[in-house]
Amino acid sequence: MTEAIRTGLGDFLRSRRERLTPEAVGLPPGRRRRTPGLRREEVAELADIGVDWYVRLEQGRTVTPSATTVDALARALRLDEAEKAHLRALARNVARRGFERETVPPTTRRLVESLDRPAYLTGRRWDVLAWNTAAAELITDFGSRAEEDRNILVYLLLDPAARRRFAEGWEGQAKHVVAQFRAMYDLWALDPAFVDLADRLRRGCPEFETWWDQHDVLGGGAGRKSLHDPVRGVTAYDYATFQANEDPALKLTIYTPVVDVPRTR
Numbered sequence: 001m002t003e004a005i006r007t008g009l010g011d012f013l014r015s016r017r018e019r020l021t022p023e024a025v026g027l028p029p030g031r032r033r034r035t036p037g038l039r040r041e042e043v044a045e046l047a048d049i050g051v052d053w054y055v056r057l058e059q060g061r062t063v064t065p066s067a068t069t070v071d072a073l074a075r076a077l078r079l080d081e082a083e084k085a086h087l088r089a090l091a092r093n094v095a096r097r098g099f100e101r102e103t104v105p106p107t108t109r110r111l112v113e114s115l116d117r118p119a120y121l122t123g124r125r126w127d128v129l130a131w132n133t134a135a136a137e138l139i140t141d142f143g144s145r146a147e148e149d150r151n152i153l154v155y156l157l158l159d160p161a162a163r164r165r166f167a168e169g170w171e172g173q174a175k176h177v178v179a180q181f182r183a184m185y186d187l188w189a190l191d192p193a194f195v196d197l198a199d200r201l202r203r204g205c206p207e208f209e210t211w212w213d214q215h216d217v218l219g220g221g222a223g224r225k226s227l228h229d230p231v232r233g234v235t236a237y238d239y240a241t242f243q244a245n246e247d248p249a250l251k252l253t254i255y256t257p258v259v260d261v262p263r264t265r
Contacts, residue, residue: 008186009090010060015215016077017043017058024078046076065091086183086217099193104129105246118237118255121244124184125193126152126177129250138229138255139165153181153197157205167234169226175211176218183217220251224258232257 018037022028025038025046044054049069056063065073070091074084102123112119112130118138120131128142128150136142140161142150149155156162156174163170178201188194201208222240229235236258244250 007060008189009087010058011189012087012090012186012215012217013043013058013073013077016079016083020078025076043073043076047072049073067091082183082217082219085219086186089183090186096188096191099125099188099191101125101127102129102247102249104250105244108244108246108250112252115254117257120253122152122251122253124188124249125197126181126184128152128155135255138227151197153177153201157201157208165228166225167228171207173225174205174207175216178208178211179216179218180220182212182215183219186217 041051044051109130113132118135120135220241237255242252
């Protein structure tokens with residue numbers, strides 16, 4: 001297991017342990033606790049593993065949990081499905097080279113640019129690698145930004161225009177994206193490209209530190225968001241994400257305006 005993944009695994013386990021109360025897992029409160037959450041020995045007992053072994057996991061030391069142990073920890077920590085998937089990914093012991101910005105194949109770029117609805121392509125670090133005219137008009141013209149600023153997190157958390165575009169839905173959308181980024185960050189926890197981005201967000205967004213410390217993780221998928229469209233006003237959009245066959249690290253996001261269906265009697 002690489003050092004970055006061990007760090008991410010230990011941090012994630014600690015964050016999930018500290019958010020639980022004894023009552024939530026059926027344990028008596030016991031004596032007064034100096035820190036929030038369960039004790040390490042309580043998690044070890046619930047998962048039926050050795051205390052020293054669990055401590056080694058939290059400390060990021062060189063131990064590799066089996067699939068059975070990972071599932072036992074997920075049950076002990078009351079993880080939801082996204083958190084379980086994240087724990088399994090961290091425990092898979094996948095070595096990684098240093099991060100490099102992804103390259104978009106020409107055919108994929110042409111496809112994105114040809115779509116008649118807002119679409120953009122992002123990489124593992126949420127860098128925006130390709131986009132079309134409709135996305136530039138609805139969200140922002142990424143082509144007018146420096147390369148280091150072509151990033152969904154940088155736009156959403158650091159650009160005042162994003163707060164205006166998402167209005168009352170900004171906080172929920174920003175928290176959601178931070179949780180998705182956290183899931184990938186844990187796999188690259190010591191890589192300078194990820195560390196520098198997180199530090200930049202921490203310095204520029206007052207809310208980021210609180211959300212980051214909560215250590216929420218989310219996977220990708222589909223959903224709905226409302227944006228202040230320059231032409232249509234406040235408009236709801238359904239969005240869906242897709243992985244590219246050429247490189248699974250590339251993620252295509254497409255927005256579709258929600259059309260109200262007339263009521264029928």
